[in-house]
Amino acid sequence: APTWLPCGRHRLDLSYPRVMGILNVTPDSFSDGGRHVALDDALRHAERMLAEGAAIIDVGGESTRPGAQAITAQQELDRVAPVVERLVCELDALVSVDTSTPAVMRQTAALGAGMINDVRALQREGALEAALGTGLPVCLMHMQGEPQDMQQAPRYDAPIEEAVMDFLETRVAACEAAGLRRERLLIDPGFGFGKTVEHNLRLLNRMDRMTRFDLPLLVGLSRKSLIGKVLGRPVEERLPGGLALASLAVERGARILRVHDVGPTMDAVNMTWAVLREGCEND
Numbered sequence: 682a683p684t685w686l687p688c689g690r691h692r693l694d695l696s697y698p699r700v701m702g703i704l705n706v707t708p709d710s711f712s713d714g715g716r717h718v719a720l721d722d723a724l725r726h727a728e729r730m731l732a733e734g735a736a737i738i739d740v741g742g743e744s745t746r747p748g749a750q751a752i753t754a755q756q757e758l759d760r761v762a763p764v765v766e767r768l769v770c771e772l773d774a775l776v777s778v779d780t781s782t783p784a785v786m787r788q789t790a791a792l793g794a795g796m797i798n799d800v801r802a803l804q805r806e807g808a809l810e811a812a813l814g815t816g817l818p819v820c821l822m823h824m825q826g827e828p829q830d831m832q833q834a835p836r837y838d839a840p841i842e843e844a845v846m847d848f849l850e851t852r853v854a855a856c857e858a859a860g861l862r863r864e865r866l867l868i869d870p871g872f873g874f875g876k877t878v879e880h881n882l883r884l885l886n887r888m889d890r891m892t893r894f895d896l897p898l899l900v901g902l903s904r905k906s907l908i909g910k911v912l913g914r915p916v917e918e919r920l921p922g923g924l925a926l927a928s929l930a931v932e933r934g935a936r937i938l939r940v941h942d943v944g945p946t947m948d949a950v951n952m953t954w955a956v957l958r959e960g961c962e963n964d
């Protein structure tokens with residue numbers, strides 16, 4: 682996998698694992714009255730995550746949690762664009778945009794976003810062409826179904842890791858066929874997106890097989906329900922479980938970890954990396 686990734690005007694060093702901080706700009710964080718205050722809050726939250734060591738800030742306007750309601754492109758753009766603009770102009774942050782919407786990809790790239798993070802792996806009409814036109818790197822993630830129904834009865838005919846890798850293989854091939862160079866692609870197994878707890882546990886346990894793509898591996902495990910189901914913890918008590926998963930993910934090849942709790946995750950990732958890279962210099 683490449684040891685660094687051109688992300689707009691940023692160069693992302695991927696020779697060691699990096700942390701991506703989650704910045705949700707979905708309506709629950711934007712009550713209409715408090716829109717301006719919420720924008721300042723979002724900026725302060727991003728500032729704190731950067732100070733704690735986040736290499737990337739992931740901005741998402743469409744909730745893709747199970748059962749989430751779909752929104753229009755305009756609604757998504759109205760939420761995301763002002764935040765991206767201020768993150769770029771005021772913090773010079775490397776901003777990833779969590780979107781499947783072509784217009785949002787184009788407009789946020791024009792505002793200085795440095796990466797596209799598409800949970801639908803550029804399958805929407807016009808998404809591949811839009812991503813190609815931005816010149817930005819793109820994370821392709823596996824999801825079965827849509828957020829509205831993906832967790833009702835997830836099932837696969839093949840072992841989950843094979844189903845996920847086959848899907849990602851087809852999406853990488855589609856991107857390359859459309860002229861989107863492989864060097865601009867990242868892959869992500871999509872924990873929690875159309876998967877049972879058992880699917881998620883097996884997928885993480887065998888995730889080292891995904892290194893065969895020779896592409897940077899991005900994972901999102903932070904506060905997800907698999908932690909809740911295994912440990913019986915509510916979402917606000919899932920950090921220890923999430924740190925255990927982050928360490929395992931790095932050990933199995935993850936190079937970008939998408940998390941809520943940046944500071945603690947930096948320590949878990951850096952501690953894990955200190956062990957894994959031990960002796961590399963004088964091998």
Ligand SMILES: Nc1nc2[nH]c(SCC(=O)O)nc2c(=O)[nH]1
Nearest residue numbers: 745798820822869871872900901
């Ligand atoms: N690439 C990538 N993007 C994501 N966006 C979300 S939103 C759901 C949540 O954070 O619970 N999850 C992921 C993930 O796992 N990978």
